[in-house]
Amino acid sequence: MNSNLWIEEKFEDFLGLKFKVEKVLFSGQSEFQSVDIVETKGHGKMLLNDGLVMVTERDEFAYHDMISHVPLFAHPSPKNVLVIGGGDGGTAREVLRHSSVDKCTMVEIDSMVVDACREFIPQTAKDLDHEKLTLIIGDGVEFVKSTDEKFDVIIVDSTDPIGPAQPLFGEEFYQDVYKCLSDDGIVVSQGESSWYAMDIQQSLLKVLNTVFPKSYLYSFSNLTYPGGLWSFTFATKKHHPTNDFSAERVEASGLTFDYYNAALHSASFALPNFVKKGLEGL
Numbered sequence: 011m012n013s014n015l016w017i018e019e020k021f022e023d024f025l026g027l028k029f030k031v032e033k034v035l036f037s038g039q040s041e042f043q044s045v046d047i048v049e050t051k052g053h054g055k056m057l058l059n060d061g062l063v064m065v066t067e068r069d070e071f072a073y074h075d076m077i078s079h080v081p082l083f084a085h086p087s088p089k090n091v092l093v094i095g096g097g098d099g100g101t102a103r104e105v106l107r108h109s110s111v112d113k114c115t116m117v118e119i120d121s122m123v124v125d126a127c128r129e130f131i132p133q134t135a136k137d138l139d140h141e142k143l144t145l146i147i148g149d150g151v152e153f154v155k156s157t158d159e160k161f162d163v164i165i166v167d168s169t170d171p172i173g174p175a176q177p178l179f180g181e182e183f184y185q186d187v188y189k190c191l192s193d194d195g196i197v198v199s200q201g202e203s204s205w206y207a208m209d210i211q212q213s214l215l216k217v218l219n220t221v222f223p224k225s226y227l228y229s230f231s232n233l234t235y236p237g238g239l240w241s242f243t244f245a246t247k248k249h250h251p252t253n254d255f256s257a258e259r260v261e262a263s264g265l266t267f268d269y270y271n272a273a274l275h276s277a278s279f280a281l282p283n284f285v286k287k288g289l290e291g292l
């Protein structure tokens with residue numbers, strides 16, 4: 011083995027994030043993207059799609075807690091949940107911990123991501139055979155266009171807006187999402203970094219504000235995505251993410267978390283001034 015193996019995520023043409031690799035576990039090229047899983051020295055197993063870090067065992071809990079528990083505790087009784095993307099299984103794993111959830115449907119376009127994570131990253135993929143989970147290999151864009159089902163919470167756990175994920179950031183997709191959300195439904199989406207991708211955040215929030223009565227950005231800190239400060243968007247037909255949120259429900263759920271807690275739920279919607287300024291008037 012090459013003991014000097016490093017993997018580098020290149021962000022545009024000015025930033026590189028390097029991780030020391032102990033072993034390459036899987037490398038494949040699907041119809042949609044390259045899929046690699048490596049054992050790293052400092053971050054456990056890592057999934058990369060098209061050379062971009064998707065998940066590491068060390069910090070995936072921060073992303074998966076915040077993409078799941080914020081909408082699931084903001085909604086008073088989420089029963090039917092849809093996850094779009096999320097092929098590593100971490101989001102579905104967290105959704106399925108909520109006892110109110112009767113059914114979770116996950117629509118992931120790339121079976122190679124799911125199969126590779128099942129084999130090499132059981133930490134995230136461990137509940138992909140859960141009895142309440144319906145796993146569909148298909149395009150989330152087509153799914154929301156054609157389904158008659160209504161969901162209480164939709165979670166868009168997607169890659170960056172390139173390739174098959176590009177439409178997941180557009181207005182047509184969110185018109186369809188609106189249609190298949192229940193009357194008090196919530197949609198949360200992977201919302202990039204305010205440090206490096208505020209243009210994407212601005213355009214996504216503009217789209218959401220066109221389709222939904224109200225949308226918000228909330229953030230969390232992570233270790234392995236460029237910028238460190240990362241975000242999700244929250245768009246709602248009815249429930250305010252913090253005013254309608256009950257900290258008692260978090261307590262009563264009996265669930266424990268490594269990142270999420272009731273105070274952080276509300277605090278995550280408080281944005282630094284440079285972000286507030288960048289998002290003003292959208």
Ligand code: SAM
Nearest residue numbers: 064095096097118119120149150168169174175
């Ligand atoms: N946590 C990750 C991040 O933001 O870096 C996202 C993780 S998850 C692996 C993203 C998944 O979205 C990928 O597996 C990709 O195949 C899937 N995806 C991209 N476009 C999609 C689409 N149109 N429909 C369904 N899944 C899609």
